[in-house]
Amino acid sequence: MSAGPHDESTLTGRFLTVLTEAERAADRPALDPVRQTIGTGAARLGTRMGVAVVGRVSQGKSTLVNALIGERLTPTGALELSYSINRVRYGDAPSLTVHHRDGTSFPADLDELERYAARATDNQELLAAIDHLEVVCPSRHLTGFDLIDTAGLCSVRDGDSRRTLDFLSRSRENVHAETAAASTQADGLIVVMSRRGMAETDTEMLDAFLGPDAVTRSPVTAVGVITKVEELWPKSPDPMATARELIARLTARPAIRRLMFEVTPVCGLLAETATRLSVEDLKDLRALARVPPERLRADLLTAQVFSRADRDLPLTPGRRAALYERFSGYGLLTATGLVREGADTSSTLRAGLEDASGINALRGTVNHHFAHRSETIKIRMVAGMVIASVRRLRHSLTGEDRFAADAVERLLTGFLTHEPALRELDLLHQIATGQLALTADDQEQLLALVGARGRAVHARLGLPPATPLDEARRRALELAERWLPRTALGFPGGNRATARIVHDRCQNLIAHIDAARRHLEDPR
Ligand SMILES: Nc1nc2c(ncn2[C@@H]2O[C@H](COP(=O)(O)OP(=O)(O)OP(=O)(O)O)[C@@H](O)[C@H]2O)c(=O)[nH]1
Ligand SMILES: [Mg+2]
Structure with missing residues (x-):
């Protein structure tokens, strides 16, 4: 990685400075794997956010990908179908590039996508040679992140599942593949489930999928989707409402909460139909x-x-x-x-059906969750990868090597605990995993303040968008005063450190409101 200097005014710049220091600290032969991970991680920071759509076979993943993009791009079907992993990214000129396993690639006709992506009787050899496909599409829904349509997972031992696992470099067998082609890995997951929720085997599968390293695994990098919701009709006159009730029960289960932040109901096929x-x-x-x-x-x-x-x-x-x-x-x-x-x-x-099918709400969640948070999510993941690589090695190290490894870990954990954006992300993680037993009011206030309900100032303050600045400032001050004593005394279900994160954010909002007022009064 480049030794810098890095732009200290940005979060990524400050993180790169820390990575450079960590790389220097790890400059010993015994720490080669750690240095390699640092290099891979640094390269990964510069890539676009990749969100993979995963789930069991025929669950409706490809249909959902098309619906999210707003175009029918990737093949869908009643038979177990998707074979190649398909990365769709934003670009003005639509195109298809086929990447082979041997590292070569060639441009192909986008109309022939199905031939390269879907299992058929006459294309087995062709498919076997393909590593993944890269599709460029001018959909405005892709401006925040790339979408990755994956082959369905059956069991972890199944051949295709392993291909998906390899691609994401997270399987138990592939812990070291983190150092492999970094740009093709996913930073976030959309987990597609049936309306019966996740069976035990699904949870196990996802556990394996997300990898054994707790530091890189977090519900803040995964959202769930229950699709095919219209199948609840006619038994339920309002299938979306019924699905939301099912979801409330599902997300009350710790096994699910531990894995994903939020679950959204969608009628995927209807949303895809609306696009054409x-x-x-x-x-x-x-x-x-x-x-x-x-x-x-x-x-x-x-x-x-x-x-x-x-x-x-x-x-x-x-x-x-x-x-x-x-x-x-x-x-x-x-x-x-x-x-x-x-x-x-x-x-x-089309607009009416996109609303009714839940796809707009899902786009909002995914944007909110991944696109707006891509910088912090990427940094958290890279820091986690490096910390995990240190911990894997540490037990086999002695003397100076072990000191050096500890120094690397301290540099990264120091960064994670000092940067407000990363502390907020960690707080979200703690809430999502049920580590904090807050009162419902405190939890909602806290979630809003750290940006879980929208990044804008008014959303963080729990106010309507058109709220005048004076009123917003009053509210921010009121919240700051509420959280200040808690930074000294703690509060029910939370500790002083948590209160400090929240209080810091209140002060930061006041500073933003004051700056906005100054700009409005004197727009030079
Ligand atoms: N009723 C209904 N059917 C759906 C919905 N979404 C997908 N399907 C159908 O389910 C079947 C599988 O859909 P795909 O989108 O190909 O599923 P997939 O998960 O990509 O499948 P694989 O790639 O083979 O694992 C197709 O027949 C779809 O038409 C939905 O929302 N409602
Ligand atoms: Mg598919």
Whole structure:
């Protein structure tokens, strides 16, 4: 890595300075693996945030990736399908690059993505030679992070699962692969689950997937998704609400809380369908919207009934069956409802379906969680990797080597405990893993202040966006005064260090509000 000097005004710059010092401290043959990890980690800081979509086979991962991007890019299907790992990143000119296992790569036609990504009878040899695919796509939803569609996981021993594990370099067998191609690793995970939640085997699988090093494993780098939520309909008249209740029960389980920060319900297929509505779709939905809602609802209960020739419905039975397959019964009910409420262009209907399907909420969570936090998440992960590499070696070291290893660890833990942004991230980790038993009010206030409800000043203060600055300042001062005595005395469920982090943030918000007022009064 470069010895610097690094830009001390940025968090990454300060971290690079610490990494340089750590590299110097580790300049002994016995600490070669630590120096290697430092080099890999430093390179990783400069790469874009990569968020991998993982889960069991056929869970709807590729469908969700398309829905998140807002385009149908990566192949989906009823059979176990995705084979190659597919990294989609933002760029003006769409393209596809095939990266081979032997390190070579070549540009391919994006229309042929399916040939390189999906298992078929005639492409086995081709697929066996592929390491991963790189797709460039001009979707505005990709500006904050790259999305990685992975092959489904079955069991850790399964061949394809191992490919996914290798790619993310986190399996038990691959702890040392952290030093491998850093730019192709994921910094965050979207874990796709069925609505039954995670079976024990899923939890085990994810544990193996996330790796044995507790320092790099944190619910702050994983969000969960329950997809195929519309399948709860018609048993539940409001499947999204029912899914939220299921999620509340699921996230109360420590085994889940330990692994992921938040779980969001999504109708992935409906969201993907919304990305490609044709003029004909709109016309046919309008025709269906003219059927009295109660009768339509009864006919939509099953695909068979809806596609029967003897139903008194518009459109041909074949066309109805095709729509049912793409939208599902619940999706058609929702879409016709939106049309009746005035969604009369494909863009308004698309926006309505993106809201109703939960994909917008998921985009918000992922952006909020990963894109806005990418710098701190990356630094935390790299620091964790280096600390883990020191701890792996330490027991085999003696004398000066052991002193040097300890010095490296101290440098990194010192950085993690002194930088406010990293202390806040750690606080989030502690809350997510249930290490702090705070009162509900304190917890909510604390989460908001450290940015879990939005990064903006008003969101941190728990105020509506248009709140005047004077009022925001009053609120910040009130909160600072509330948390100040706690920095000396502690508080129920939390300690003084926690209170200090929160109080520091209140003061930082006051400083920002004052600076904003100065700029408004004198915008030179
Ligand atoms: N009803 C319903 N079906 C869905 C949904 N999402 C995906 N599917 C269907 O589930 C099947 C698998 O979807 P994929 O997106 O290919 O799943 P995957 O997890 O990428 O599968 P692999 O890559 O093979 O592991 C396809 O038939 C999809 O149409 C959903 O939200 N609702
Ligand atoms: Mg797939």
